[in-house]
Amino acid sequence: MRILIVEDEIHLAEALSQILRKNNYTVDIAYDGTTGLDNALSGIYDLILLDIMLPNMDGISVLKHIRSENILTPVILLTAKGEIADKVKGLDSGADDYLPKPFATEELLARIRAASRRMGEIVSDTTMKYGDIELNTATLKLTCGSKEIKLILKESQLLELLIMRKTSVTSKEIVIEKLWGFDSDAEHNNVEVYISFLRKKLAFLNSSVVINTVRGVGYTLEARNNV
Numbered sequence: 261m262r263i264l265i266v267e268d269e270i271h272l273a274e275a276l277s278q279i280l281r282k283n284n285y286t287v288d289i290a291y292d293g294t295t296g297l298d299n300a301l302s303g304i305y306d307l308i309l310l311d312i313m314l315p316n317m318d319g320i321s322v323l324k325h326i327r328s329e330n331i332l333t334p335v336i337l338l339t340a341k342g343e344i345a346d347k348v349k350g351l352d353s354g355a356d357d358y359l360p361k362p363f364a365t366e367e368l369l370a371r372i373r374a375a376s377r378r379m380g381e382i383v384s385d386t387t388m389k390y391g392d393i394e395l396n397t398a399t400l401k402l403t404c405g406s407k408e409i410k411l412i413l414k415e416s417q418l419l420e421l422l423i424m425r426k427t428s429v430t431s432k433e434i435v436i437e438k439l440w441g442f443d444s445d446a447e448h449n450n451v452e453v454y455i456s457f458l459r460k461k462l463a464f465l466n467s468s469v470v471i472n473t474v475r476g477v478g479y480t481l482e483a484r485n486n487v
């Protein structure tokens with residue numbers, strides 16, 4: 261899951277990002293409203309943590325803009341004390357939840373899980389199912405029947421992305437943006453390497469799930485012989 265943090269308090273943004281990365285989320289940070297909006301409009305995020313008081317453009321305006329572009333990424337507003345009016349405005353403007361600062365790590369993680377569940381993308385807090393496989397994105401364990409194998413983080417993120425996109429074709433560009441970020445040096449063959457790792461692990465599990473290559477376009481996931 262890829263999360264965008266829009267927060268101008270550098271220490272808070274960094275601390276949040278560390279917590280989220282430790283919990284296996286991929287994280288980008290924007291330190292002002294306009295950069296946050298630009299990033300959000302890319303549509304690659306699964307969740308946005310959005311501060312209200314921001315340089316260049318305030319969080320509520322960012323949120324309104326995102327929603328006016330029909331981007332339905334769940335947004336959790338980070339509100340400071342005394343911003344109750346903003347909080348109400350925020351929820352009216354299409355925020356999914358708000359979290360008053362300061363907040364406890366556990367509460368933040370719970371709100372994130374709840375917001376993603378509302379999007380219907382995740383079966384439980386940390387488990388995703390597709391065909392005969394079950395992926396635990398916290399322990400990185402991939403299970404099929406009684407067999408189990410441990411994935412590395414990038415493999416888990418890649419499989420999670422393929423599962424969330426279901427039958428839509430996932431291009432290598434999307435994989436690079438989601439797993440490595442916009443400004444990375446990752447190339448198509450990095451993606452091919454992880455796809456081949458995943459295929460080997462699926463084969464090891466004797467899973468009926470296969471990763472199909474759509475030549476020149478990308479990949480799709482398919483559950484064969486699955487009722």
Ligand code: CA
Pocket residue numbers: 267268269311312313314
């Ligand atoms: Ca702020």
